[in-house]
Amino acid sequence: METLMWMGLVGLGRMGGNMRDRLREAGHTIIGYDTDAALSDAESLPAMVEQLDTEPRVVWVMVPDTAVDPVIDQLAGQLGAGDVIIDGGNSKWTHDGPRAQRLSDRGIEYLDCGVSGGVWGITQGYALMVGGREKTVAKVQPIFDSLKPPGEYGFVHAGDHGAGHFAKMVHNGIEYAIMQAYAEGWELLETAGHVTSARETFNSWREGSVIRSWLLDLAVDALDEDAHLDRLRGFAEDSGEGRWTVEAALDLAVPVPGIAGALFARFTSRQDDSPAMKMIAAMRRQFGGHAVRDASAPVPRNLPGTPRAEPPRPARQPGTDR
């Protein structure tokens, strides 16, 4: 029989709230705390901890990166030797080592846990990437077992402190690049008009194709809601993980052109007009007298490239035939 646990869960937004439900469904006792009183099971963070009367006391923190340290510092004042804090948010992995050290000075054990699954995790389970000491992982394994998908995959004890969030960061970098590739392919299909329906073409790739995937399924779901995405603005935010992936790659001199390109494409999406392209237009005018467009002129879509004459072929040199 599965071991059932008690746990505090701080942060009951889209992810934390669903995780609470999944854990309760599995039989665990979860006391949730959120600054939104309508979601919360306890009046305050200290009141949540007071309700945890099992050994060890375990608290899962599911808040934005910038709020993690203030929450953990508050928890550290109440928790003690052998208790466990898990940071399950998308936190920067470089914070985990110092955080674990600070907590271990008080005997509190720390795990970092990357969580993937989005709003679907409540039914399908969450992929978990955990960093920290083996003995701490073992203490809370029943919680991980209930959150993960039921099959063989979906859980890794990735390494020591920071490894869980590092793994999740790379996961998200990959997510950026995959989404960018689907998005670019979709735009090309839509613009070219050579296929009757970009949506039908995407849909056909969902089985048998080399590029079938859950993200492709979700792309088709989005096209079912809005056939040409006319209701959306081409504007994409980011919450930091893509930047950290590129930062890590820079530090290690690992080439990540796909991920970096996808990150920069999001930055481009936030510009109404490109200052860099103004400069390119200005320099083309300076050196070649090329035409420019006035700032108030309408933007022409999909200009074909300027046709070029074929460059003359170099004369064949004797002895170079293959």
Ligand SMILES: O=C(CO)[C@H](O)[C@H](O)COP(=O)(O)O
């Ligand atoms: O972790 C996630 C998915 O795996 C989150 O949805 C995350 O917000 C995605 O990153 P970004 O907001 O930068 O697109």
